[in-house]
Amino acid sequence: MGAQRSALPDLVDDSPALWDEGFGKAARGLLTGGVRCFAAQGFHATTTRDITAAAGLSPAALYVHFSSKxxxxxxxxxxxxxxxxxxxxxxxxxxxxxxxxxxxxxxxxxxxxxxxxxxxxxxxxxxxxxxxxxxxxxxxxxxxxxxxxxxxxxxxxxxxxxxxxxxxxxxxxxxxxxxxxxxxxxxxxxxxxxxxxxxxxxxxxxxxxxxxxxxx
Missing domain, CATH: 1.10.357.10 (Tetracycline Repressor, domain 2)
Incomplete structure (x- = not known):
């Protein structure tokens, strides 16, 4: 099941402010999505599809910016x-x-x-x-x-x-x-x-x- 922002209301913090501007908008979104999914589900239970869904991106988008989960x-x-x-x-x-x-x-x-x-x-x-x-x-x-x-x-x-x-x-x-x-x-x-x-x-x-x- 893909992680949805609305499903994680208690996981709101200031994480997006952390990412270096050297990361593009999509990469920063993936990092924020990763934070939310890993915190809610744990690393091993999270899929790359979960992360891209949380970032509002296509399933293949993660590998454009990162080599792996x-x-x-x-x-x-x-x-x-x-x-x-x-x-x-x-x-x-x-x-x-x-x-x-x-x-x-x-x-x-x-x-x-x-x-x-x-x-x-x-x-x-x-x-x-x-x-x-x-x-x-x-x-x-x-x-x-x-x-x-x-x-x-x-x-x-x-x-x-x-x-x-x-x-x-x-x-x-x-x-x-x-x-x-x-x-x-x-x-x-x-x-x-x-x-x-x-x-x-x-x-x-x-x-x-x-x-x-x-x-x-």
Missing amino acids: EEVLFEITRTGHKSSLDVLTLVPPDTDPATHLRGLVAAFVSWHARHHVAARVSQYELGALTSEHYEVIVGLRRRSTSVFHDALTHGITAGAFPDADAHRVVRAILSLGVDLVRWYRLDGADSPEELGEYYADLALGMVAAAASRRAR
């Missing part, structure tokens, strides 16, 4: 991870490590809320990628992790944060941003920015709590 998934996943990394690089460094870490968390969480459907696909369909494509995504994930790890360890070294297990704390902070894609909706109680600010407060509390536990 897997390449559509890769471009969605690569774009999602690169975009979420880019927002971290836009957070200005601050002389106050707590302000800097707070800004990183707020940006990361807000991005995942704003693009929660594309992020859901990017995070939970990785097993369908080829090994070569998977390694590209792993590299982007490591870079994002490093941004948070560097910010936290800098704060600990500077004495702004109490000593804590940076690896565990960063893993918990990243989980805050990633897990929300399972349940978040843009028409819910919190805007992406409000949720980002709330989770930023939680993250700073986690740093203090982790240090307290380590001191026991």
Whole structure:
């Protein structure tokens, strides 16, 4: 059965804003269609016909722009991870490590809320990628992790944060941003920015709590 836009009212997010202008209109439509179908049905249950139907294109259109269904998934996943990394690089460094870490968390969480459907696909369909494509995504994930790890360890070294297990704390902070894609909706109680600010407060509390536990 072809995926229809009207059948997926709960899968509305800002995914179309993610695609690079280097992709033509049809290719961007296929990426958006892929997001909707993979999120609703999973990669393996989705056919190329589902994706083209969701994009309003003929069944053969996908192969004009992508070599396979897997390449559509890769471009969605690569774009999602690169975009979420880019927002971290836009957070200005601050002389106050707590302000800097707070800004990183707020940006990361807000991005995942704003693009929660594309992020859901990017995070939970990785097993369908080829090994070569998977390694590209792993590299982007490591870079994002490093941004948070560097910010936290800098704060600990500077004495702004109490000593804590940076690896565990960063893993918990990243989980805050990633897990929300399972349940978040843009028409819910919190805007992406409000949720980002709330989770930023939680993250700073986690740093203090982790240090307290380590001191026991």
